[in-house]
Amino acid sequence: MKVVHVAVAVIERENGDICIAKRADHQHQGGLWEFPGGKVEAGETITQALQREIHEELGIDVLAHSPLISVRYRYTDKHVLLDVHRIHQFEGEPHGKEGQPVVWCPKSQLKNYEFPAANKGILNALILPKQVAILDPISNEQVEYLTQSYAPDELVIYVRDENKSEFLTQLSDLKDKGYPVLQKNDPLMAHLTSAQLNSLEDRPDVIWLSASCHNEAEIEKANALEVDFIFISPVQVTPSHPGGDVLGWDKFQELAELAHMPAYALGGVDMQDMEHALALGAQGIAGIRAFKAE
Ligand SMILES: Nc1nc2c([nH]c(=O)n2[C@H]2C[C@H](O)[C@@H](COP(=O)(O)OP(=O)(O)OP(=O)(O)O)O2)c(=O)[nH]1
Ligand SMILES: [Mg+2]
Structure with a gap:
């Protein structure tokens, strides 16, 4: 058609x-x-x-x-x-x-x-911020840096650290201050790894659902489950995976357009890439290093 x-x-x-x-x-x-x-x-x-x-x-x-x-x-x-x-x-x-x-x-x-x-994706794009900080590992120092640098409506905080039990008080403080906190299997704002996304038949019953996507098939799956926002990665080479395959910005743009929902660029991107990412249709930037104090 x-x-x-x-x-x-x-x-x-x-x-x-x-x-x-x-x-x-x-x-x-x-x-x-x-x-x-x-x-x-x-x-x-x-x-x-x-x-x-x-x-x-x-x-x-x-x-x-x-x-x-x-x-x-x-x-x-x-x-x-x-x-x-x-x-x-x-x-x-x-x-x-x-x-x-x-x-x-x-x-x-x-x-x-x-x-x-x-x-639906347009409405979510209007609400979501441009920044997603990934905490992996989570540290008091980084939490302090983030709350000093960003207002609650400027940032989603994604706690990817599986070993976060000693930070539960800090996490509930962040939520009290109004920061959206995204975690795996959270009842309000849950994140799906691409493996979880691929294995699901139906959308889990949560208010906000995000997912990690790396290719067309995963984006089609996120569309089918009506995921609210996604991370597309790896856009560029990261220090942790120097020799790995990357999507590059052209492919990022193609995948972001295929997605019904807002898409953040993840992997080897930092705040200096923000304007470029937005111009290609990204919701913004997600990252670990990009959201750490120098
Ligand atoms: N303008 C607009 N169109 C939308 C939205 N959401 C959505 O699915 N569409 C679809 C419906 C239509 O198939 C298409 C927009 O075409 P349109 O009917 O507005 O086009 P047009 O103004 O040139 O009008 P026409 O003379 O052809 O009637 O996009 C939306 O929020 N705004
Ligand atoms: Mg019209």
Whole structure:
């Protein structure tokens, strides 16, 4: 089936509210709410498509945008590639130029609206931070460094250290301060190794589920289980595996687009790679060394 390339705009106003619109009943995925946007025409850049569609649908001018997430999604009747951008700056006041209902919605209320299935990953991309610090091993020194360097909404802390019992107090302190803490087999926020991911038939019953992925098959499995976010690795050579095979950034980008959910770049990446990773559609960077004091 031909893939329909769609430019999608997540328009945010100063107080953080997001602009959403209701699709007409006769449209594909009709009656559901959407982020405004539409098909990229032949010869158009993504910027041109965003500017044209948003002007046609809402009567405003897009002045500045940056990539949020790209999602390939196969509906039974249509295959789409949603190229989703955050609109930071615009001129005018959005209104439904095609008669469609348009509302400003606080981020925390988006979950109360019904969106097409492909949008689940977009909603998660809006909530998740750009940084995932992996603690392996966990140390008091690193926990202190992280809480001094990052606010609770800027960081997910993934405790990969299996031997963490002496740090249980520090971990509950982190949670009390509001830091999301990801652990294997946690009832709230659980992580699956690729081996666990491959062996599962159904999604475990947790609020947030993440997984490690290394190839297409694992990403398809994460899509099927509706995993909320993934780590794609190894992107580059790491000091711990100097001679190992790596994906490289081109392959990372391809895999991230195939994933329905936000994808962090992991393996041989550090904070200096952040802009590059975001430009390729990553949610951000995950790592061990990248999140240690010098
Ligand atoms: N704009 C938009 N489209 C979405 C979202 N989620 C999602 O699955 N889609 C799908 C539905 C459609 O198959 C396709 C978007 O096409 P569209 O109908 O908006 O295209 P268009 O504005 O050029 O409109 P039209 O003239 O063809 O009706 O992407 C979303 O959040 N926003
Ligand atoms: Mg449209």
